[in-house]
Amino acid sequence: MKQIPMLDLRAEYEYMRDDIDAAITKCLEHQKWILGPEVKELEEKIAGYLGVKHCICISSGTDALVLSLRALAIKTKGQEYFDKTDEIITTPFTFTATGDAILRSGATPVFVDIDPATYNIDPIKIKKYLTQNSKLETPDSKVVGIIPVHLYGQSCQMDELKAIAKEYNLFVVEDVAQAFGGIWKGKKLGSIGNTGAFSFFPSKNLGGFGDGGMVSTDDDELAPLVRMLLKHGGKDKYNVDHIGYNARLDTLQAAVLLAKFKYLDEFNEKRRRIAELYNQGLHGISDLILPSEAESLKLKAQSYHVYHQYTVRTERRDELQNYLKEQGISTMIYYPFPLHKMKVFEGRSRISDNLSNAESACQGVLSLPIEPLMNEKDIVHICEIVNKFKI
Ligand SMILES: Cc1ncc(COP(=O)(O)O)c(C=O)c1O
Known part of the structure; x- marks a missing residue:
């Protein structure tokens, strides 16, 4: 009986084999394995594609979310992490990493229900939560941001979400892990919120040969913060400012992704x-x-x-x-x-x-x-x- 898999990565490799093999061979020749030229080239290419000022390669989509939130905590609160009383609204119908990233940034996830037609977070329900919260005399907690997830590759209702974010002064981190290339009213997903968090997990629309991710942003303050966080927390890794990570994307992954990005x-x-x-x-x-x-x-x-x-x-x-x-x-x-x-x-x-x-x-x-x-x-x-x- 014929077997039909969900995905056939081997067939994809055969389709692009010459490009990928040439990209890997180039890395073998230059031997610049950490933050080599392919990383910068990928960042520039994708920034141009999305129409944003900055793209920053990261080790995974999960880290792209965590570093976006950590950078936002540093920028907006002058703190390394959010407080537990800082709430971030997201959908309960997503991959664990979306909610987990909120916990890892120090904030509290607030789960708001989805629209059953699109499976994406329902802006009307977000508004309801915010309205109820603002009526409390001394709210013990405060919503600081929203993470909409463009599930299955389909955009969330970004007009409504942006309007809510503006009214309540909230940041928006788009989870674009499943929607690279997706568009909302002429704008590429990942170019609408304060940041976009992409995943290059092998099965994604643009997938590498291992883990990988990216943060996109137009914000000139957030971009250098994300860059510092992914390299141990400083511009100089021997003298750092923030509690950082080793969350770089490998040169080799960037080379493979550059070859595949063409397609x-x-x-x-x-x-x-x-x-x-x-x-x-x-x-x-x-x-x-x-x-x-x-x-x-x-x-x-x-x-x-x-x-x-x-x-x-x-x-x-x-x-x-x-x-x-x-x-x-x-x-x-x-x-x-x-x-x-x-x-x-x-x-x-x-x-x-x-x-x-x-x-x-x-x-x-x-x-x-x-x-x-x-x-x-x-x-x-x-x-x-x-x-x-x-x-
Ligand atoms: C919606 C969503 N968010 C976040 C992630 C995390 O990405 P990664 O696996 O690259 O860490 C994924 C994918 O795995 C995802 O589907």
């Missing part, structure tokens, strides 16, 4: 084509909910979805997943548990209202294979198999 837009277009084929082949199956873009022309016009995942939803998710496995089709559940149900956040986070949309999404979502180089026949085959399941 990012082409691959995002391929992902969108696959999504379109899924939309056509899976349309009209009762109880199978397709990604919101398939249903909403308004969303389609506002955002350029880069389909890091193509995620469907059904009440019979586990049955569907087992059935597809028997047919040789891999699937994944992103995510089986909302963050507020995880032990690490117990007693260390707050919940706004109820989080029932996030909880029920965890029960119903299923991501289908979306390898950019996938054969169109394979997508038709997957759609036929799903149709036979008769949801």
